[in-house]
Amino acid sequence: MENPQQNSEEGLMPKSSPPQPNPAIVANEAGQGSGFPESDKSSATPVVVLSTLVAICGSFAYGCTIGYSSPAESGMRADLRLxxxxxxxxxxxxxxxxxxxxxxxxxxxxxxxxRRTMWLSELFCIVGWLAVAFSKHAWSLYLGRFSLGIGLVLMAYVIPVYIAEITPKNIRGAFTAAFQFLLTSGLSVMYLVGTVVSWRALALIAAVPCLLQIIGLFFIPESPRWLAKVGREKELETTLQRLRGKNADISMESAHIREYTQTFEMDSKVGIFYLFQRKYAYPLVVGVGLSAMQPLLGATAIQYYASYIFSEADFSTKIGSISLAIIQLPVIGASVLLTDRFGRRPLLLASTIVMCLSLAIIATAFGLQGTHRWNEVTSVLVYVGIMGFSVGYSIGLSGLPGVVMAEIFPINMKGLAGSLVIFIHHCINWTITFTFHFMMEWSKTGTFSIFWVICAAGVAFVTFLVPETKGRTLEEIQASITKLSRR
Known part of the structure; x- marks a missing residue:
């Protein structure tokens, strides 16, 4: 039986193969020796590792911001009478x-x-954390949180893109997924530390990884693909040699980076309306769909307001928060290790299925609470459901959308596409985070039933539309899912 996903990918392949600088490197069309010069045996050099570690310091800062509001809620509301x-x-x-x-x-x-974009993002974050830590009124809290939002959206785009652009294809998935591992680490630290320190001290602690990244950025190189995009040829060669090792032969890889960058740059004009050309429809649908799924499936609500949900279920907020902090890290670690072994789509599919089942458990638990029967079971079921949801989310949907989006957009449209996808994500995010308390007051069962229905649709979306990008260079991926006319 034919695979619908395979058919959809084949329909998006270019009618003729992109020009190759040296046809001798093409081994076959099945993927063994793909025609792209990056060696399958490429390893993580010290510079690649250092660059990734510095970049994902921003991911840790991102996680601190996401996890801050849950442990800070009770203390902040009491101190400032919110x-x-x-x-x-x-x-x-x-x-x-x-x-x-x-x-x-x-x-x-x-x-x-x-690199400069990461610097800018951390400056916004440091200003935001200082404003929150020393706030005496609601308006200064809002300004600080607003500044944090600008900083986070800059790093949410640039960090996965930077890591994807500097790493060899055989380790790209795991290194890019490390973004989410550090994000979850930051979130877990907030959940744990937030149980023993005040909300003001917690804000100052969250600013520390921002300072660390600012310092580390002085010691890492710029993305070679960005250097190719802006025409800095000498720096491209120097940077790529530094990333691959002083004895590595980078001639073919640098030639392909230049060639494909120039091809995509010439292929279309850069403008927001050109993003909606038919040849970009597939990657755009995948990118928007994956990005929208994260808040629509309830992940944002649970991350921001976990303590509130536990409280509504009459479960200990302290035990719940500590459990969330502990359970997420090993699961995210497993996801990082499995990304390049099993691929992106199988992990995303497993993730959405587990989340779907967990949301059904939470909705059922709150439904039982409404009937005033088995009340002692309700709190346990909500706890089990949230833990299951956290495991499912962490194994795939938490980090892999960023991996896939960093891979599927061509270099000439990557900035515009990334902006559009993240804009839509944050519009939905705002809707969920602002209305969640009111939805819970309306109906706890109804709220999580809505998330469950959307999650079921998400399973179908991943099954039939999300492509597999494992084991291919960025140039291969982008050539195969955009319809270029090369006669």
């Missing part, structure tokens, strides 16, 4: 900053480079 509405605004204004930042994040990364 209402439910005011705290909902505090939680959601992060995504308002994200919406504004998403309008320019891709353009900034294309104009000033990946």
């Amino acid at each position: 209402s439910v509405t005011q705290y909902s605004v505090f939680g959601s204004v992060l995504t308002v900053g994200g919406i504004i930042g998403s309008l320019v994040n891709g353009k900034i990364a294309d104009l000033v480079g990946r």
Whole structure:
């Protein structure tokens, strides 16, 4: 029986193969010796490892910001006498900053480079954390959270892109997925430390990884693919040699990077409306779909308001938060190790199925609570459901959308596409984070039933539309899913 996904990918392949600088390197069309010069035996050099570690310091800072609002809620509301509405605004204004930042994040990364964009993102984050830590009124909390939102949306785009552009194809998936591992680590630290320190001290602790990344950025190179895009040929050669090792032969890889960059740059004009050409439809649908699934399936609500959900289920918020902090790290670690072994799509499919089952458990538990029967079981079921949801989310949907999106967009449209995808993500994110408390007041069962229905649709989306990108160079992936006319 034919695979619908295979058919959809074949229909998007170019009618003729991209020109090859040296046909002798083409071994076969089945993928063994793909025609692209990057060696299958390419390893992680010290420079690649260092560059990735510095980049994912930003991921840790991102996780700290996402995880901050849950442990800080009770203390902040008591100290500053915030209402439910005011705290909902505090939680959601992060995504308002994200919406504004998403309008320019891709353009900034294309104009000033990946490394300078990471610098800029951390400056916004440091200003935001200081504003939150020393706030005495709601408005200064909002301004700090807004600044954090701008910083986060810059790093959410540029970090996966930077890592994907500097790493060899055989380790690209795992290294890019490390973004999510550090993000989850930051979130877990907030959940754990937030149980023993004040919300002001927690904000200052969250600023530390921002400072570490700013320092580390002085010691890592720029993306060679960005250097090719802006025509800095000598720096491209020097940077690629530094990344691959001083004894590595980079001539063919650098030639292909230049050739494909020039081809994509000449293929279409750069403008937001050109993004909606038919040849970009498939990667755009996949990117928007995966990005929208994260908040629509309830992940944002659970991350931001886990303590509130546990409290509504009459379960200990302290035990729940600590459990979330502990359970996520080993699962994310397993996801990083399995990404290049099993591929992106199988992990995404497993992730959405587990999340779907977990949401059904949570909805059922709150339904039982409403009947006033088995109340003692309700809290346990909600706890089990949230733990299961966290495991499912961590194994795939948490980090792999960023991996896939960093791989599927061609270099000439990557900035615009990234901005559009993240803009849509944060619009949905804002809607969920602002309305979640009100939805729970309306119906706890109804809220998680809605998430469950959307999650079931997400399983179908991953099954039939998401491509597998494992084991291919960025140039291969982008050539195969954009319809270029090369006669």
